[in-house]
Amino acid sequence: MNFSLSTLIPYTESYFLVFSRLFFFFLFMPGLVSVFVPGRIRLLMALSVSYAAAPxxxxxxxxxxxxxxxxxxxxxxxxxxxxxxxEGVSMVGGVLSHQSSFGNAMGSALTQETEDLFSSFCTLYFITLFFATELHIVLIRGVMNSYDIFPIGSEFVYGDVSSSVVHYLAQGFEAAISLAAPFLIFGVFYHILLGLLNRIVPMLPVIFIGHPISLFIVLTMLMICISRFAVVFSEIVSRFAEGFFA
Incomplete structure (x- = not known):
């Protein structure tokens, strides 16, 4: 039996093209883009998944x-x-910080950028949900299905790219509004009540009294709604994967 290395060239080329797409996907994938995940880990994940996907x-x-x-x-x-x-879904943390008057407390969860504690908490919470509910498997399966939509060597339509980015940016913002709706409604009534109280009793330090109350109410609402966050977030990501990669 004669064997020549030239017979491996087409398979090597195909593997490298698959790796080119998957490497950049894992390089910027949510949860893996953190500074706490070494680049070699992302590289090894892309190499292994490419090895399984190339055939x-x-x-x-x-x-x-x-x-x-x-x-x-x-x-x-x-x-x-x-x-x-x-990023759109993580905007919920910004809403929580604003409504609880706790926006000046800064921290960092997955990045080196400084952000308020509620935003940091929501980012870490949604990333944990992303991996705990195996939604990363759904997205990896969706990336494999992308070869049916965008085969290797297909032309890239830049007009579709810009429209897709705008569409999913709006979808992420809509998801954030749907998750933060109870806190937004509370914020409206809370500030109206503070304004009326300030008009009725001008000498009362409403800001000094209102901050602890708003923080307590927001934390209580978060404790009640956080389990619902997991359900809504899973539905949003699953619907996104089905709609984008279908």
Whole structure:
């Protein structure tokens, strides 16, 4: 039996093209983009998943530097759209900080950027839900299905990219509003009540009295609603994966 290394060239090219897309996807995937996840871990994940995915994708029709760049951009685009959705959902923390008058307390959960404690908590909570409910498996399966929509070597339509980014940015903002709706309603009535109280009793320090009350009410509402957050968040990500990768 004669064996030549030249027979491995098409398989190597196909593997490298699959790796180009998956590497950039894992490089910017939510939860893995943290400074606490070393780059070599993301590299090993991309290498292993590419090794399993390459036979399913099949041999590539052509191999060139331009094709590698296109595949890398596809992976970057898929991860960026998912991160846009996560950033939109994480806006709930900003709403909580504003309504609880606790926005000056700063901390950091997954990044080196300083943010308020509620935003840091929500980011860490949603990332934990993302992995605990195996939604990352849903997204990885969706990325594999993306080869049916965007085969290797397909042209990238930049107009569709911009419209998709705007669409999913709006979807993430809508998800954040739906999650933060109880706190927004509380904030409206709370500030109206403070305004009326200040008019009725001008000498009363309403800010001094109102801050502890608002913090207590927001924490109580968060304790009640946090289990519902998990259900709504799972539905949002699953619906996103089904709609985007279908």
């Amino acid at each position: 399913m994708v099949g041999l590539s029709p052509s191999f060139s530097l331009l094709t590698c760049v296109k595949e890398s951009f596809f992976g970057f685009f898929l991860a960026t759209v998912i991160r846009i959705l996560f």
